Every structure is written in structure tokens, then in C-alpha cells.
Amino acid sequence: MDHQPSSDLPVKIGLEIHVQLRTKSKLFCSCSADYRSASANSNICPICTGQPGSKPKFVNKSAVENAIKMALALNSNVNLNNAISMQRKHYFYPDLPSGYQRTSKPIATGGSLKDVTFTEMHIEEDPGQFELRDGTVDYNRSGVPLVEIVTEPEFKDPKHAREFLEELLAILDYLSAASIQPGSLRVDANISVAGNNRVEVKNINSFKGVFTALTFESARQKNLVKNNLPVARETRHFDESRGTTSSLRRKEDAQDYRYFSDPDVSYLILSESQIQEIKKTLPELPSEKRNRFCKVYGLIEEEAFAITLEKYMADCYEQVAKSVDSKIAGNFFRGILKKQLNYRGLSMVESELTSSILIKIIKMMTSAQITEKVAEQLLIAVLDLKADPQEYAEKNNLLGIQEQSTLNEIIDKAISENPQAVKDYLSGKQESINFISGIVMKLTRGKADPKHLQLTLKEKFDLIKKSG
Secondary structure, eight states: OOOOOGGGSOEEEEEEEEBBBBOOOOSSSSSBOOOOOOOTTOOOTTTTOOTTOOOSSSSSSHHHHHHHHHHHTTTTEEESSSSSSSEEEEEEEETOOOOEEEEOOOSSEEETTEEEEEEEEEEEEOOOOTTTTEEEEGGGGOOOEEEEEEEOBBBSSSHHHHHHHHHHHHHHHHOOOOOOOOSEEEEEEEEEEOOOOOOOEEEESHHHHHHHHHHHHHHHHHHHHTTTTTOEEEEEEEEEETTTTEEEEEEEOGGGGOOOOOOOOOOOOOOOOHHHHHHHHHOOOOOHHHHHHHHHOOOOHHHHHHHHTTTTHHHHHHHHTTTSOOOHHHIIIIIHHHHHHHHHHHHHHHTTOHHHHHHHHHHHHHHSSSOOHHHHHHHHHHHHHHOOOHHHHHHTTTTOOOOHHHHHHHHHHHHOOOOHHEEEETTTOOOOOOOOOHHHHTTTTTSSHHHHHHHHHHHHHHHHHHHO
């Protein structure tokens, strides 16, 4: 029997994305939703630990409003015809003290992002944190409000999923409706190959992890199909340290969870006027800001995309563009700035960079005090040493050569000491000019402006050529 190459086998991927909503308290009680800063099992009460006889309070209003805001930003249809009602989803695991998780019926359906359709959105309570390695449970997270976003299985490949999640995170950042700290966004992925059984990969906790997990699991299933082996319908665990998945349990069906409406939580009915009021609070979203940056500041699409993925960076850019050339600023942000932030694994807000610091560096560069290479050195000094760019440049003798006469002396010295390069240029070898340029840059310790240096050298070589 001929086998289709494993690389050509069609893959279907759908995601279930769990996002922590930005609220002060948990979904059904007044305990703090900030579970990270508290010692284990200190942010708890009888409600969020499911104690017998405890009753949930009315659903957290801020959680609902933030979830609706997210639905509207993603062009989903908020379900006005049905009241928001909570259900009990039953399963037994150490991090779920009551034996069920409260999750709403869909609050919104439809909408799309990056050519992927949203199936539905739910509000639900987070379980606690179960540490598999030592068997301990911390219930501080139990009851924290989440939104679950379910997509159709329309992802083409792991790269497509990563791009989708990057854009989703940017939207959440702009909305300020959800926490975007590490661990606040968790993904479960459903993957099938060539129409075989669907496999669920649980608890992927980073974007890099999503790409790695999907790449590994797709390849694993393709190899099974290629070798005529069955793909088990199961739930698998993703090990981020190894980049592999392993079997966890058989895959549950909806009936296994025994859903039924929670009799302890009242229905929540939203009116059209309430939805419209929430809609008025929506900010300018990343795609809208990109279009405006291209139109107003003359950025190319790639620059606008890189800059607007993070709201703080986009805000900083706009402030910088008011003080310096907007196109030069765009090139600096997309190139040098993003490169140095990515190298350190920092977001713009984590870096503590400000628009005033960046204006100072770019102004030094555009006024020819420093070269682009030195501008990068100054940015590194700011990031790593918290240095003032002007003081650091002066202290380390990094300011550029301002006097043309000084530069001419250095160029003349390089030319006189390298007569063969001049002969090569005169015989038609244009690259000889780059050889002399490199010598001048070395003599000036990189302080000469490369573009201006190239023009000056060409003028001098042309004069030599004319003089014979």
C-alpha cells in the first residue's frame, strides 16, 4: 500500500484558550483574585474551596463586563436572547474541591481573527493549582474568573496558531480587560491528522509552548498514520521542559461532565443598552492603530505591526514620533529596539524604557552626534546599566566626529597608506571603496557616519580619477 508522505497529511487544529479576567475579587466570593502574591492557601474562604453548606454570591459584575468587552472586540455576537446562566461541569481532580466547575452557557458566539472563527465564549471559575511532582494543592487560584474562548478547527499549522495568539494577546493588552502576566493565558489544543481521532493537549502555558506542543503532536500523529498505527482518542500532557506530549487519560465527551444548571447561581440578563454602553468603552484596537500609524506617520506595514503588538510600545512610539522624524523612529523601534528587547526576553513595559529616553537617543543619531551602531550601544547601556545616554556617550568617547576637516584628515591618511586600494578602484574595482571605508571606521572607532563617509570617499576617489 502506498503511503501519503507524512508532511502532506492534512492537520486540523482547534484551540480552547483560558484567559484570566482582570478583577479585584473572585467570581463568586470576595476573596482577592491576586493569587500570585499570597502565600499558599491564604486567599480562600468556604465558597471558593467548596465547603459543605457554602453558597456562591452573585456573579462578579466586573468579570461579566470585561468578558463582554472582549467578545465585542473580537466581533462576536453577544447572546442577548438567553440569560447568562451558570452550569456545573463535573469532574474529579484534586484542584477542584467541590467536584464540579462552574462554567456559563455561551455568552457570545461567532467572530473571527486571523482567518479563524470563534465557536463560543464562556465565563468560568478557575480551579486551584495541583502540583503533580509533590502532590500539593494551592486553592488561592480557585474561583478566579476566566473567559474560555473556543475556536473552530481552522488553524493551518503551528505557526498560524502562534500568530493568532500573538494578535489575541495584543487585543487583550489594549482592552485592559484581562491579565496578560505569564501563566494567565493557558491553552488546550485539539489536533487531528487526516481525519483520524482527535487528541487534546492540556495546559500549554506559553506562546512558545503552543508552537512546540503543536509541532510535536502533529509530527507524532503523522508518524502513527504513516505506519498504519491507530491514533488513540485521548488527553495528553505537554511537558514544556522537554517539548513533548505524553498520555494522560482517555478523552472525555460532553456527557462525561454531566452538565446541568447550577441552582445556587441566579440568571444574569443583559439588555441591548447595557451592551452598547460597554461598546462605547472599547479603545482603538491594534489593527486600527496599525492602519492609522501607516497613514499618519508613513510607516510600512511591517513596522506598524511590530510596534503595535504591545500597547505601551505603541504609546511610546506615538510620543517619540511627535519629537523626531516618524519614519526614522519607526525603523529604530522595529529594528534596534525590538532586537534588544527580544534578546533579553523583555516586553517594552518590563524594560522600563520611556519615550524621553528614546527621543534623546534618536535625536543624538539624527543630529549626527552618534552613528546607528553607537545608538544601539547606548540603548544597551540604558537597558543593562540604567545609564543616561548622553552621559554614557560622553564618558566613553562615543560621540561622533563633527568636523569635516577632521574626517578628511583621517580619510587622507587611510588613502595614502593604502595605494593599492586606490589603484584597484581606478581599474574598476568599486568594492575597494569599502576597504578604505572599513579602515576609516576603525581609525574613528566607529564614530564616523557610514553614509556620509561613503559619499566623502566617493568624492575623493572621483577627484583622484579625474586628476589622472
